[in-house]
Amino acid sequence: MPIDTQFEFHTALPYSSMQLAQILSHCFENYIVPFVIDGETFASRFAAEDLSLNHSIIVTHQQHPVALALIARRGLHSRVAALSIRPEMRGRGLGKALMQRIMTDAHTRGDRQLSLEVIVGNQAALAxxxxxxxxxxxxxxxxxxxLxxxxxxxxxxxxxxxxxxxRMTADGERGLPWLIAPESLYKLPASPRxxxxxxxxxxxxIPGAQQCQLRMIYVPPALRGQGQAHRLLQALQTQFAPLALSSNVFVPDNVAPFFQHLGWREDPLRQFEMTIAL
Structure with a gap:
């Protein structure tokens, strides 16, 4: 299906965090997981992800924003931090055109890798x-x-x-998911400890009102297999009780047996990490 010629592509650079939060929330209407974000949260969250506004894309139709792609960058690796399209604009070839634009832009600036995450079960996005x-x-x-x-x-x-x-960087800890990589950890929003x-x-x-979010547990390679991580988790549970301790959907599947062995319950939500070498 040919793309509607009335769609126009713009850089996100002129938009404020408040405007981008409104566009993102508007485009994620009826999403598989409810999503709403305000301007302050948008700014702090995506700053930790190294959002590049000049490489992010806003799509307008008759001068109204109808889609956006937020692009984060670290070195020659770009990540689609969010991609959303208004429900009434889907099925018109816009998603395909937007992905083509993202890929072309990444090639043009010399990136070597492009990645993203998609919720398992979101078949349209996966396809x-x-x-x-x-x-x-x-x-x-x-x-x-x-509990x-x-x-x-x-x-x-x-x-x-x-x-x-x-410490993780000095130990050569590489290849982690974007949101728990060392480059993200020290600048996460909501006062990480x-x-x-x-x-x-x-x-x-990240302690919250209802739970304490575990964003990273790390043991230097030479010290692994000695039960240190388990003891640390127990100490955290004791310190932050009665807040429940939980990890976000960022845990790589090769680490899952560690949590399962400790009797942690898996969240029903899963994500696929997807990558292409450029």
Whole structure:
């Protein structure tokens, strides 16, 4: 189906965080997972993801925004941080045209890799990305800790989240999902807190009103397999009780057995990470 010539593509650079939040929420209407975001949350969330406004795209139809693609960049790796189209504009070839524009732009600026995440079960989006050449590289999962609070007297030391990111980088920890990579951890919104268990295990959490979100648990390679991560998790559960401890849907599938062995319950929501080499 040919793309409607009345669609116009613009850079997102002139738009404010408030305007972009409104467009994003508007375009995600009737999405598989309810999604609404305000301007302040938009700015803090996507800053941690290294959003590039001048490479992000707004699509208008009769001067009204009807779609957008938010592009984050780190080096020569670009990521589609969000792609949404107004419900009444779907089925008109706009998604395909937008992906073609994203791919062309990435090639033009010399990127070597393009990636994104898609919710498992969103078949229309999955088909769109596969048609563009992206392939599933892994599944990302979420977990919830048992509600029973372990009793432990282990003392945790709080550290600067930047120190955790620097340690992971120095250890050569690469290939993590974008949202839990060291480049994201130290600038996450909502006041992240980092802890260490005698420099043998590290964690980053974001305490909230209803739960404590575990964003990263890290053990240096030479110290793995000694139970340090388990002890650290127990100490976190004790410290932040009665808040329930849970991990977002960013856990790579190869790490899932660790949480399953500890009796953590898997979240029903899953994501595919998809990538293409350029």
């Amino acid at each position: 769109l990305y596969q048609q563009a050449g992206l392939a599933i590289t892994r599944t990302l999962l979420g977990f919830h800790a048992p 029973a609070t372990p009793q432990t007297s282990v003392d945790l030391q709080e550290i600067d989240p930047l120190a955790l990111a620097q 980092a802890f260490t268990l005698q420099q043998q295990a590290f964690a980053l959490v």
